[in-house]
Amino acid sequence: MPVSDALFWAVVPALGLGTFLIRFSFLGLLGARPLPAGLRRALRYTAVAILPGLVAPAVLWPAATEGQTDPARLAAALVTLIAGIVTRSVIGAILAGGVTLYTLLWW
Numbered sequence: 001m002p003v004s005d006a007l008f009w010a011v012v013p014a015l016g017l018g019t020f021l022i023r024f025s026f027l028g029l030l031g032a033r034p035l036p037a038g039l040r041r042a043l044r045y046t047a048v049a050i051l052p053g054l055v056a057p058a059v060l061w062p063a064a065t066e067g068q069t070d071p072a073r074l075a076a077a078l079v080t081l082i083a084g085i086v087t088r089s090v091i092g093a094i095l096a097g098g099v100t101l102y103t104l105l106w107w
Contacts (some may be wrong), residue, residue: 076101 006026059077061067080097088094 051059072104075104 026042055077059073060069062070062073064070076097080093083096084090084093
């Protein structure tokens, strides 16, 4: 369904304002205050909690295979996980997973 120009230009600033207010609530209002220890401890795990949510759909239901699970992507994810644990290096894990994925797709 096509969206009218008026609706588009009404929604874009509203989304921008909403995004600003969400960020301002943490950065502007709480930026100068110390956070409670429990909240600081919980925020350390934010990236670890978000990353699987971003990666899992691309591994389990990849668009490249029309949603069918692909052994090459599963193997690359496993190699990435193992390389990350062994080397403790994000770049090393990404490179190992990328090389594995492209090697298995080529093969």
